[in-house]
Amino acid sequence: MNKAVKEIRMVDLKLQYLRLKNEIDAAMAEVVNSTQFIKGPQVKSFENNLAAYLSCNHVIGCANGTDSLQIAMMALGLKEGDEVITASFTYVATAEVIALLKLKPVLVEVNPDTFTIDPSAIEAAITPKTKAIVPVHLFGQCADMEAIMKIAAKHNLYVIEDNAQAIGADYIFTDGEKKKSGTIGTVGSTSFFPSKNLGCYGDGGALNTDDEALAGKMRMVANHGQRVQYVHDEIGVNSRLDTLQAAVLDVKLKYLNDFAARRIAVADFYDSAFLDLKNIQTPVRAKNSTHVFHQYTLLLKDGKRDEVRKKLEAKGIPSMIYYPIPLHKQKAYKTEGNFPVTEELCKNVLSLPIHTEFEKEELNFIAENFILAIQ
Ligand SMILES: *Cc1c(COP(=O)(O)O)cnc(C)c1O
Secondary structure, eight states, X not given: OOSOSSOOOSSOHHHHHHHHHHHHHHHHHHHHHHTOOSSXXXXXXXXXXXXXXXXXXXXXXXXXXXXXXXXXXXXXXXXXXXXXXXXXXXXXXXHHHHHHXXXXXXXXXXXXXXXXXOHHHHHHHOOTTXXXXXXXXXXXXXXXXXXXXXXXXXXXXXXXXXXTTTTTOEEEOTTSOEEETTSSSSEEEEEOOTTSSSOOSSOOEEEEESOHHHHHHHHHHHBTTEEETTEESSOOOBOOOOHHHHHHHHHHHTTHHHXXXXXXXXXXXXXXXXXXXXXXXXXXXXXXXXXXXXXXEEEESSSOHHHHHHHHHHTTOOOBOSOSSOGGGSGGGOOOSOOHHHHHHHHHEEEEOOOSOOOHHHHHHHHHHHHHHHO
């Protein structure tokens, strides 16, 4: 086979839409007919359904995942100069909002196997100014929350889980208890960017917490700092989840576990196809988390990433680099310190296409060509 029969995409939103078209079209038409584009009943319905799915008390929709992180930090009352610890290997949004609020982002290393924040590095970075930890559940699995929560309790810190990539994953405590990713810390934040595991048809985000007072505060911050209309006790932002997006999300939430199962099946297929390859590390699955495979990210061990990408591209197979430049080397976030694991990852990670609509034939095509490209 020289080229794939169908176009291969990193994420196939079109095929997923076609599969759910009737339900999604009907849900969207209902919103358009009602013209309640802002604060329509679908927003409350989705918030309630997501809270039930996560087994948590409060869900607050907002405009996007970046806003959700910002709203959490504002509602927690973090003040200029406060230090917030987060992972050095993550999407920029996490550090961006910390800096935007004039807090100090303190970057710490990640685990070379799971790529999530290293708890021992957190402990070492704590100072009297540290106020919060923002673990990122990268690529679809949870950071080591049990260790992180112990550190947070010991030092009296807030924990804001950046759950943009792992919604639906389960964290498994040592005693066997399971909790949904994003529901373990003080607050969970997530994104419904179209390509996320639970993606809407534009921008969207949400916050979740069990703390009623904090939930009220977050709602207030997200709504111009007002609890009562036209009464502004604090400076807030305008960050709403649109009714149309909530309607789409309410349909797709019912399929979230199915989406995860389909992604895991793709990951399992790749894992077994690549079993004999010695020059790559396939995704390491953490012992204390399920993996919902927002990304299927390999670590290439012999520095041939560009070459491999070109060979794949010639066959019509896309691949992506999440993330090519470490945060500490970005002009806006230059940080002193050594981050050898993060630098190694930025040089050598490669993400292959993964989504909910693959057929066996296409996966065979990708795997065969990846094996040829890497040899
Ligand atoms: C996508 C993402 C965000 C930001 O979400 P937006 O909805 O794009 O603002 C934040 N953190 C991580 C880890 C993400 O992957």
